[in-house]
Amino acid sequence: MIEALELTKRYGRVTAVDALSFTVRPGVVTGFLGPNGAGKTTTLRMILGLNEPTAGIVTVGGRRFRDRPRGLRHVGALLDAADVHGGRSALAHLSALARGNAVPRRRVAEVLEEVGLAGAARRRVGGFSLGMRQRLGIAAALLGDPPVLMFDEPLNGLDPEGVRWLRGLLRRLAAEGRVVFVSSHMMSEMEHTADHLIVIGRGRLVASEPLEEFAARGARAGVAVRTPDPAALAALVTAEGAELRREDDGTCVVSGIGAARIAELAFEHRVMLHEVTPRGSGLEQAFMELTAGEAEFRGAGGEEGRSR
Numbered sequence: 074m075i076e077a078l079e080l081t082k083r084y085g086r087v088t089a090v091d092a093l094s095f096t097v098r099p100g101v102v103t104g105f106l107g108p109n110g111a112g113k114t115t116t117l118r119m120i121l122g123l124n125e126p127t128a129g130i131v132t133v134g135g136r137r138f139r140d141r142p143r144g145l146r147h148v149g150a151l152l153d154a155a156d157v158h159g160g161r162s163a164l165a166h167l168s169a170l171a172r173g174n175a176v177p178r179r180r181v182a183e184v185l186e187e188v189g190l191a192g193a194a195r196r197r198v199g200g201f202s203l204g205m206r207q208r209l210g211i212a213a214a215l216l217g218d219p220p221v222l223m224f225d226e227p228l229n230g231l232d233p234e235g236v237r238w239l240r241g242l243l244r245r246l247a248a249e250g251r252v253v254f255v256s257s258h259m260m261s262e263m264e265h266t267a268d269h270l271i272v273i274g275r276g277r278l279v280a281s282e283p284l285e286e287f288a289a290r291g292a293r294a295g296v297a298v299r300t301p302d303p304a305a306l307a308a309l310v311t312a313e314g315a316e317l318r319r320e321d322d323g324t325c326v327v328s329g330i331g332a333a334r335i336a337e338l339a340f341e342h343r344v345m346l347h348e349v350t351p352r353g354s355g356l357e358q359a360f361m362e363l364t365a366g367e368a369e370f371r372g373a374g375g376e377e378g379r380s381r
């Protein structure tokens with residue numbers, strides 16, 4: 074179990090992580106979600122003892138990580154896939170890690186096989202694609218067969234087959250009773266990956282709940298409808314048991330019935346519609362609503378406003 078209590082990290086005047094408390098339990102895949110700059114990497118680094126908290130505490134299995142000998146056998150982590158000496162082969166890189174962490178040598182071949190890099194084991198890492206580097210980083214995390222695994226944006230750079238593979242792996246690791254903590258800045262990545270979500274914005278906790286509960290928040294997302302006659306539309310949809318709320322720009326958001334039924338009703342009763350747009354998944358909507366104003370980098374650069 075990972076437990077953070079009032080965890081705080083300040084860099085000068087920037088509060089990267091702000092009194093963050095959460096628990097990551099074994100047996101499920103826990104997604105760690107937040108917009109760019111929300112403080113995910115800083116939090117993961119504090120869990121690993123790589124950054125010292127300004128205040129608060131975080132423990133893994135009841136102890137601070139830096140108090141633990143033989144790190145890789147307790148916690149496996151993928152933080153930055155690019156952080157590997159490019160002149161080395163995958164085999165040499167993992168072998169050195171195994172030696173330094175008292176991990177049996179046979180694990181190197183096992184994890185290379187596990188991540189699908191057995192055929193590329195002797196190639197120089199410098200020639201690896203981003204997806205291959207991610208796989209190598211995942212292999213390193215698995216090397217010590219640890220009960221706790223943390224992955225920072227592991228889906229980054231993987232192709233669709235790779236994404237499917239990693240989702241299967243994460244599920245299996247969780248089913249084996251491990252702690253599996255996976256960060257992402259994209260809700261869509263977590264939708265089919267995580268069972269539980271810890272959502273942060275600007276270093277603060279926004280939500281910690283099972284995925285279904287989080288999705289239910291967004292069930293209000295509904296269908297955006299623009300019409301010159303909102304009152305008539307409201308009467309029609311409420312008679313069907315649906316709800317209609319108005320947004321600041323005049324858009325009507327109908328929840329409880331689908332776009333097709335709204336269009337049928339309007340057609341039958343000759344109510345003019347200018348737009349009928351189903352809003353994204355409930356999850357995406359919940360994420361956007363919850364973290365609105367919490368993203369540090371927005372606007373022209375979009376979500377990729379900062380490269381890593």
Ligand SMILES: Nc1ncnc2c1ncn2[C@@H]1O[C@H](COP(=O)(O)OP(=O)(O)OP(=O)(O)O)[C@@H](O)[C@H]1O
Nearest residue numbers: 084087089107108109110111112113114115116258
């Ligand atoms: N070493 C550092 N010195 C100063 N500020 C830092 C440092 N590391 C992180 N920050 C700041 O802390 C905040 C949180 O950064 P962090 O990298 O933890 O966010 P993140 O959620 O992982 O985002 P991303 O997905 O973009 O990596 C940002 O404002 C960042 O600029």
